[in-house]
Amino acid sequence: MASVLDLGATPLGEKFLTIDELDLPEPTFPLHLRLCENCLLLQLPALIAPEDIFSGYNRFSSYSDSVVRTAKNFVVDAVQRLGLDSESFVVEVGSNDGYLLQHVVNTGIPCLGIEPSANVRATARDRGVPTASAFLDERLARELRAEHGAADLVVANNVYAHIPDLLDFTQALRGLVKDEGWVTIEVHHALKLVVQGQFDTIYHERFQYYTLLSAKRALATAGLAVVDVESLPAHGGSIRIWARPARMSAPPSEAVVDLLRAERAAGLHRVDGYLQLRSRTESLRHSLLRFLLQCRADGKSVVGYGAPSKGNTLLNYCGIRSDLLQYIVDRNPYKHGRFTPGTRIPIRDPGLLANDRPDVVLALPWNLKSELTDQLSYIADWGGELVFPLPALHHATSLSRNNIGLAVL
Missing domain, CATH: 3.40.50.150 (Vaccinia Virus protein VP39)
Incomplete structure (x- = not known):
């Protein structure tokens, strides 16, 4: 087996924590992607x-x-x-x-x-x-x-x-x-x-x-x-x-x-074609962290949208905590009042966005870009930015119900 990408040890992506579990040990498991050199x-x-x-x-x-x-x-x-x-x-x-x-x-x-x-x-x-x-x-x-x-x-x-x-x-x-x-x-x-x-x-x-x-x-x-x-x-x-x-x-x-x-x-x-994944992953991590750190330096409020398993891989690998992402909202009521595995970021009802009016909303299920850009178009009412971390860090430049564009950050 060839090593392709080692993302460290992380908790299970769908094991969201209750408030009573925050002081308890949290199991983590190696997240190490490998390749069978015979069947690829x-x-x-x-x-x-x-x-x-x-x-x-x-x-x-x-x-x-x-x-x-x-x-x-x-x-x-x-x-x-x-x-x-x-x-x-x-x-x-x-x-x-x-x-x-x-x-x-x-x-x-x-x-x-x-x-x-x-x-x-x-x-x-x-x-x-x-x-x-x-x-x-x-x-x-x-x-x-x-x-x-x-x-x-x-x-x-x-x-x-x-x-x-x-x-x-x-x-x-x-x-x-x-x-x-x-x-x-x-x-x-x-x-x-x-x-x-x-x-x-x-x-x-x-x-x-x-x-x-x-x-x-x-x-x-x-x-x-x-x-x-x-x-x-x-x-x-x-x-x-x-x-x-x-x-x-x-x-x-x-x-x-x-x-x-x-x-x-x-x-x-062939085996060596898969090894390009590591450098691309590291580059994406660095870009996202630079952006979030700059937001914090500029005094901007940043919250997340969506708490899928993929989002928890991103948060844990990048080391993002509530100092960089204040909270996450999700449409699934089961997750409300819980916390993301590993990173312990609180998850809340999406209705909170209109009340708090954050400067930046980071969409973790970036693969639903079209759907989320439409759902979250209202954040343009207060000048908020909708940002997607992948496949390259980018945001909606003209966030409105009738005019949607994207720009690389």
Whole structure:
């Protein structure tokens, strides 16, 4: 295994602290990205059991308007592309709060979610989305297939990177799908991670970071062949992979060939191409710290917007505390009154922004730039700046509802 990027030891990105926990020890774990020199899969060591990460999980996908909108568009496209109807069956692995399957339910197509986190699973069931309570493995796949039948479509959006036992999970995906069915997987694209220095996408609940090449090799271990791929803007740059059992697959599409060629051109079909990530990460860290320190020297008030896992990687790696970021607001009420892991920055209701009128709002989920620029356009009323830390430090220069521009700082 080759070392690619060592971000030090950090706490779990979704373990937000209550006020009673601030004086208690906080476990940290190495956040050290490595590369398999044989299969070229970027990965973190599986130091933490999934039960420790996803029990009491507090990420509700439906709090992001763009995520829900993208999920609805996906369902509409998949139904048309695959000819799904009331006789079909759709399974989503890692179905969260039903943000996607609610649209399948609305079409009248039978479906089932698989979600291990009790709190988000309860929300899905309240929406009328049938949801099994478990982590997917080969045994569960056999049980679900025996009970419900095989699926025409298995969806695994932003879950394939969260699996400690990748081989077992991939076999389970194959076990869920019909011989003539489809598996679609969305993952953050490691090409974007490396080329743009998206270090904050590295956190403990993600064990793998895929190029199309490494995903293709992983799926092949269970007899699943990549047929097509789409590039998506989600998470700063993702790919949606369409695969099916190898004996039913057609030759890969032109999009697959083109993307593999782009990865090769970026150096990601060899080990040394990944080593550029370290210098880019260090440069981004230095730029952000210089900006925040200058804001403090100028007497400007700075608060954060959004408290995702990626934001906590950024805060911990950069050593940002409440002296540089007074507090963070988040739309998820579960996080209100809690504190960020490691950095102990308080999290509050977004309504506080209009009352306090901060000079600068630092958007930690920078990948939602368009959505947040629209949501936070009102801070222009008092001359506030909206700043995004990645892929390069930049801010909205004309922050208004009708005129939005960006400038590099």
